[in-house]
Amino acid sequence: MRSANQWHELLRVEPEFLDIEKRVLSGNISDYRQISPESFVLHGWDMTAEERLFNMMIPFLRQQLTRAKTSMPEIYGENFKNINPDTIRTKEDWYSIPVLMKDDDADLGAKGFRKIANDKPIVMKPKDINGATVPFGSGGSMGKSTPTFITLADRSREIHGARRSWNYWGITQNDTVLYTYNTTHKGGQWIQESFLSHGSDILLRRTEDGTEKVLQNIIDYNVNVLITVQQPIEAMQNQAKAAGVNLHALIETSMEYPEKYKGIVIPDDRGRKQIEFIFLGGFEIVPYAIELQENYLNGTPIATQLGSSEAIPQAASINPKLMPSGQCHLNNLHLLQGPHYVEVVKKSGDKWVPVDKGEEGLLIYTSWARDGTIWVRYAPGDVATKLLDEGECPCGIYSPVITNVHRKDSGERNALLVNGCAAG
Numbered sequence: 001m002r003s004a005n006q007w008h009e010l011l012r013v014e015p016e017f018l019d020i021e022k023r024v025l026s027g028n029i030s031d032y033r034q035i036s037p038e039s040f041v042l043h044g045w046d047m048t049a050e051e052r053l054f055n056m057m058i059p060f061l062r063q064q065l066t067r068a069k070t071s072m073p074e075i076y077g078e079n080f081k082n083i084n085p086d087t088i089r090t091k092e093d094w095y096s097i098p099v100l101m102k103d104d105d106a107d108l109g110a111k112g113f114r115k116i117a118n119d120k121p122i123v124m125k126p127k128d129i130n131g132a133t134v135p136f137g138s139g140g141s142m143g144k145s146t147p148t149f150i151t152l153a154d155r156s157r158e159i160h161g162a163r164r165s166w167n168y169w170g171i172t173q174n175d176t177v178l179y180t181y182n183t184t185h186k187g188g189q190w191i192q193e194s195f196l197s198h199g200s201d202i203l204l205r206r207t208e209d210g211t212e213k214v215l216q217n218i219i220d221y222n223v224n225v226l227i228t229v230q231q232p233i234e235a236m237q238n239q240a241k242a243a244g245v246n247l248h249a250l251i252e253t254s255m256e257y258p259e260k261y262k263g264i265v266i267p268d269d270r271g272r273k274q275i276e277f278i279f280l281g282g283f284e285i286v287p288y289a290i291e292l293q294e295n296y297l298n299g300t301p302i303a304t305q306l307g308s309s310e311a312i313p314q315a316a317s318i319n320p321k322l323m324p325s326g327q328c329h330l331n332n333l334h335l336l337q338g339p340h341y342v343e344v345v346k347k348s349g350d351k352w353v354p355v356d357k358g359e360e361g362l363l364i365y366t367s368w369a370r371d372g373t374i375w376v377r378y379a380p381g382d383v384a385t386k387l388l389d390e391g392e393c394p395c396g397i398y399s400p401v402i403t404n405v406h407r408k409d410s411g412e413r414n415a416l417l418v419n420g421c422a423a424g
């Protein structure tokens with residue numbers, strides 16, 4: 001694990017990042033595919049003012065607007081019929097782009113695309129793709145899931161983007177990570193590859209492995225970082241539904257066989273434990289998980305990353321041990337721009353504009369570096385509150401901090417907690 005005195009190494013804007021900026025602004029790069037997928041690991045994305053980032057992203061936002069109109073006409077044709085992508089140059093122009101909602105929202109006068117996507121999921125695949133794709137579903141709790149089609153290059157962009165969070169959690173090449181996610185979900189696949197790219201050893205949980213097997217693997221392979229999910233909060237007794245292995249279940253088994261498993265996830269009598277850091281998936285770390293951390297884990301640091309089948313990463317908290325004075329712990333998350341543009345917005349006249357500090361708004365994102373399913377200002381149903389403006393977090397990461405991310409539709413809440421990020 002990275003030590004606290006190495007934190008500052010993460011806060012620089014790399015020369016490679018400045019070079020990309022220079023080449024974009026000079027018109028040398030005009031297509032997102034000219035930006036290498038590996039570039040999304042650069043911390044410059046999190047250390048640069050949004051105004052500047054926007055100027056870097058706008059050629060590609062325009063590029064995707066054009067593609068959305070022509071290659072996903074069933075979804076965007078109607079919404080964008082009066083929009084000429086060439087005229088979208090400034091942030092003010094961008095705010096006039098309508099938000100895409102899954103369901104009709106009478107209050108906002110927005111028409112949803114759920115029915116079109118349910119009837120014919122293939123319309124979510126852009127017609128201009130040449131290469132192979134894989135669709136990942138999301139939001140299945142209210143009927144059929146909506147697919148996001150992903151190419152190999154898209155995957156690479158996202159797994160490198162996610163690595164910035166691994167850095168903020170202090171995970172290095174010397175660490176060994178075990179995760180309990182379902183590997184058929186996008187998050188479950190991306191975690192494996194992202195850590196391999198990061199240079200960390202990674203262990204998967206086979207679907208038939210129970211908590212004892214997971215704990216034994218942690219011992220046998222010297223695992224020191226655990227990635228797991230939270231328990232279903234409304235139905236604690238319904239463990240079967242919870243894919244079997246989650247933080248609660250791992251603690252329960254450790255307590256049941258203390259002679260075997262003390263000192264692994266839960267501390268031994270001298271306060272030592274093998275697991276140094278825990279990533280809890282889902283869109284929030286629930287109060288019960290924080291109770292477990294305090295009462296059974298002797299304060300093992302915990303953080304989370306916001307991501308979904310549609311877009312990884314969106315935001316993340318940091319390892320509190322590395323920067324105790326940061327205000328981006330647990331459910332306070334730094335926005336992560338690149339390969340997506342993440343915004344928290346409110347309706348103002350006929351535009352969708354950024355919320356002010358302290359305000360709640362819709363979390364939306366635009367997949368500007370993506371060959372597959374193009375999401376333009378897509379609102380999957382999450383709301384968030386802006387906690388800190390950019391440059392305000394004492395940790396030194398420049399991007400704004402959001403908090404209290406939650407689903408507008410509470411029915412999807414449990415599914416996300418149980419399956420982790422990118423629940424399918």
Ligand SMILES: [Zn+2]
Nearest residue numbers: 326328393395
């Ligand atoms: Zn921070």
